[in-house]
Amino acid sequence: MTKPRTYQTPAIVIKKTKLGEADRILTFYTPELGKIQGVAKAVRKPKSKLSGHLEMLSYSLVTLARGKNIDTVIGSQTLKPFLAIKNDLDLLSCALYITEMVNQFTPPETEDPQIFNLLAFTLEQLPEAADRELLLRYFELHLLRQAGYRPELEKCVMCRKTLETVTNSFAPSAGGMLCPSCQRLGRHYGYLLSPDGLGVMRFIQGGDWESISVVPVDCSTIAEIERLIRSYIRHLLEKEIKSALWLDSLKLESSQSGKV
């Protein structure tokens, strides 16, 4: 049986690139098709009917027509506009980081509804979260797990012994924690991680957002975990997540202006 010529799917726009005079190639993340691409014709013209429904972060119901090389977007209707995100610089920057992470950690055309749910859920929670940084760590650890890179936090990755409540270290190249004696062997570069930090990481990795969001976490602990996860991501992708650098520069500026 031949596939129908057009198909419809809910989708979140996670990347866009310009094409030709007025077109764009869009990368969508969808619940049932995974990461797909489509070309949207003439969306850079002001009179385009579709452009408002196909901007970055749009959660829309899109209709695509199958093409030889790439599918063409022929219809789009916004499902969730995420207005609160688009009107705030910090929220928008976090949201762009989230979409870039999803784009980097997912292979094309591989179905994973859980990643879609995580993406949609994180974007929805972003404006409401009391602790935005905690939400980002939750997103990162759960995305890593879903993408097959769940860091090992219970046992030492070398000797397989359960970790004791001392300062252990996190080794990005080994994919998890090292106990102090294995760390001393010096085979992997490890970042020291306090027992508190490890506890919080395990809690985030194992729990759902409803239970995590109500627990107050010290911001220095979150910063400690952020540094570890960032180095782990850098090790996995062999590059930086570009929007993370922008988030850093925003954070730095706001801390500087706070001091003055």
Added chain:
Amino acid sequence: MEKTLPQATDAVNRLIQEFSKLPGVGPKSAQRLTYYMLRASVEQTQALADALLSLKQKTQLCSCCFNITDTDVCQICRNPQRNPALVLIVEQPQDILALEHMGIYKGRYHVLHGAISPTEGVGSGDIRLKELIARLSGGGITEVIIGTNPTVEGETTAMYLKRLITPLGLRITRLARGLPFGTELEYADDVTLSRAIEGRQEF
């Protein structure tokens, strides 16, 4: 066995190669343009070559607004008829063309030469922001109009600009974002509609 292609001369190949480097020009279009040039008169070819060269030799960026100009400062910044206290910030020089075509705006401009795009690694240091802040701090300006594109990148830039300019105590306005002329309401998206309602005006 490798197929032998009919050989064009070196000069022809060279031009095809140069044309195909241009945006939107594929190998076939490059070939068509090249063979067109081959048939064109010497004067026409010379005029094209001159135009291309003078584009590079006779243009520069205006030291005040960073628009593309043949004289420093540019015609707009020099014009005494235009209000120097009003600065409209745009992403690209082409945006000025569109705004000038309309002919209603009588202030000056500032071209950023890009927009902040976190996912492409374009940060605040990669566009002409420092120059803008220096210009605004220099005095004589009372109102800044933010005219970046209504895309995610343009919005990011606009919100960042607001954060930077607010401490200077100037009036900051943003080009209205609403329904484009000649379109139909039913196709409008939520962001546009919400802004069109927020920004509605006395009729």
